[in-house]
Amino acid sequence: MRADARRNRERILDAALAVFAARGPSAAMEDVAREAGLGVGTLYRHFPDRRALVEEIAARSLQDLRDELRDLRAGGGPCWDVLSRTVAFCVGQPFALIKSLAEANAAPAGRLALQDEVDDLLMQIAEQAQREGAVRRDIEPREVVDLLSTVVCRPGARTDDALTKVVLDGLRAPVPAPVPEPS
Amino acid sequence: MRADARRNRERILDAALAVFAARGPSAAMEDVAREAGLGVGTLYRHFPDRRALVEEIAARSLQDLRDELRDLRAGGGPCWDVLSRTVAFCVGQPFALIKSLAEANAAPAGRLALQDEVDDLLMQIAEQAQREGAVRRDIEPREVVDLLSTVVCRPGARTDDALTKVVLDGLRAPVPAPVPEPS
DNA sequence: ATGAATCGGATATTCCGGTTCCGTTACGGA
DNA sequence: TCCGTAACGGAACCGGAATATCCGATTCAT
Numbered sequence: 001m002r003a004d005a006r007r008n009r010e011r012i013l014d015a016a017l018a019v020f021a022a023r024g025p026s027a028a029m030e031d032v033a034r035e036a037g038l039g040v041g042t043l044y045r046h047f048p049d050r051r052a053l054v055e056e057i058a059a060r061s062l063q064d065l066r067d068e069l070r071d072l073r074a075g076g077g078p079c080w081d082v083l084s085r086t087v088a089f090c091v092g093q094p095f096a097l098i099k100s101l102a103e104a105n106a107a108p109a110g111r112l113a114l115q116d117e118v119d120d121l122l123m124q125i126a127e128q129a130q131r132e133g134a135v136r137r138d139i140e141p142r143e144v145v146d147l148l149s150t151v152v153c154r155p156g157a158r159t160d161d162a163l164t165k166v167v168l169d170g171l172r173a174p175v176p177a178p179v180p181e182p183s
Numbered sequence: 184m185r186a187d188a189r190r191n192r193e194r195i196l197d198a199a200l201a202v203f204a205a206r207g208p209s210a211a212m213e214d215v216a217r218e219a220g221l222g223v224g225t226l227y228r229h230f231p232d233r234r235a236l237v238e239e240i241a242a243r244s245l246q247d248l249r250d251e252l253r254d255l256r257a258g259g260g261p262c263w264d265v266l267s268r269t270v271a272f273c274v275g276q277p278f279a280l281i282k283s284l285a286e287a288n289a290a291p292a293g294r295l296a297l298q299d300e301v302d303d304l305l306m307q308i309a310e311q312a313q314r315e316g317a318v319r320r321d322i323e324p325r326e327v328v329d330l331l332s333t334v335v336c337r338p339g340a341r342t343d344d345a346l347t348k349v350v351l352d353g354l355r356a357p358v359p360a361p362v363p364e365p366s
Numbered sequence: 367a368t369g370a371a372t373c374g375g376a377t378a379t380t381c382c383g384g385t386t387c388c389g390t391t392a393c394g395g396a
Numbered sequence: 397t398c399c400g401t402a403a404c405g406g407a408a409c410c411g412g413a414a415t416a417t418c419c420g421a422t423t424c425a426t
Contacts, residue, residue: 001371002370002371002372002423002424002425003424003425004371004372004373004423004424005371005372005373005424008372008373026414028413028414028415029414029415029416030375030414030415033374033375038373038374039373039374039375040374040375040415040416041372041373041374041375041416041417041418041419042372042373042374044415044416044417045372045373048416049415049416050414050415050416139345139348139349140345143344143345144345146345146346147345147346147349150337150346154333161326162322162323162326162327162329162330163329163330163333163334163350165322165353166322166330166350166353166354167346167349167350167353168353169352169353170348170349170350170351170352170353170354171349171353184402185392185393185394185401185402185403186393186394187392187393187402187403187404188393188402188403188404191403191404209383211382211383211384212383212384212385213383213384213406216405216406221404221405222404222405222406223384223385223405223406224385224386224387224388224403224404224405224406225403225404225405227384227385227386228402228403228404232384232385233384233385
């Protein structure tokens with residue numbers, strides 16, 4: 001494979017990640033090409049069709065995520081920190097993409113396995129945080145995961161934005177502060 | 184106007200609300216017609232084009248919302264209750280629709296005015312809740328509104344689901360509970 | 367320098383939903 | 397009951413948007 005071809009393949013992948021993350025997995029191929037500074041022809045040389053491109057990106061992202069979650073769990077530390085670092089890592093990842101892919105039609109078996117693996121890891125992290133009292137126990141672990149995924153998949157989510165902060169605080173508070181009387 | 188025609192007009196509006204809320208404002212007209220148990224022809228008899236239909240729904244929903252918010256504010260009561268009742272009312276309203284409409288192209292002046300009015304009311308409710316100490320003050324009123332609108336616009340949002348609960352608790356907690364040590 | 371690999375982007379093609387049209391149905395006043 | 401007319405249904409038509417192709421132009425590597 002020629003050097004420029006390899007370079008362009010990477011560029012396409014980067015551009016597609018950005019564009020799909022920003023505009024959803026059905027963004028126009030031409031937009032991806034423009035973002036990469038290439039022609040559509042080049043794009044189709046490297047990936048036979050849109051599905052192939054999306055699939056490659058999804059697989060990469062899931063692998064990154066799986067590896068990161070494994071490390072976080074293996075690293076130990078206070079389970080609350082594991083949870084908030086998980087959130088920090090996930091925010092900004094193109095999950096909305098992966099999620100909408102999951103809903104869409106047939107994914108190859110390899111990716112499904114990855115998705116299950118990631119889901120398991122998240123559930124384990126949530127369960128442990130609850131077991132150790134860092135997260136309130138009046139909601140299901142499944143709900144904790146779903147809720148965090150909602151927070152994290154928002155377009156434009158940031159680690160330090162209001163919703164992220166408020167949700168993390170709400171999760172951590174086993175007994176909410178009493179409602180003060182109007183002053 | 185014949186009786187069956189009036190009835191069908193209502194059916195279309197109901198169906199469109201349901202379908203647009205579920206699948207976004209670009210759902211197929213044919214789906215709307217099917218949901219209403221009518222043919223597309225009938226649909227076009229009542230509304231000249233999709234825009235007219237969407238516009239009618241948006242205007243109705245916004246009016247309902249504006250009226251409800253006015254009542255809530257006028258009713259007085261502890262401001263926390265006003266806030267949580269606001270959320271309760273808003274959950275399940277087809278806001279995702281209105282919001283995506285707002286982003287989309289040209290709305291008639293009348294609707295824009297309504298949107299501003301609703302936004303003002305929400306801001307007032309948020310500000311008062313903060314002023315009276317029911318909601319933490321370390322985030323901007325604007326952020327409170329945005330955050331609640333995120334919660335409330337989710338597809339499938341419910342008053343008693345995990346995210347709603349957690350966010351309300353997180354908003355109410357001026358000082359989050361300390362992180363417990365692992366047990 | 368040469369030719370094989372790669373690129374670019376105009377264009378044919380496909381897809382999908384909006385809108386129209388007109389034959390059929392059924393309401394409601396006489 | 398009967399008729400005129402408003403209203404309905406949905407097949408067919410239309411247009412735009414996005415996909416994928418194709419081939420002349422360009423660039424790399426020997």
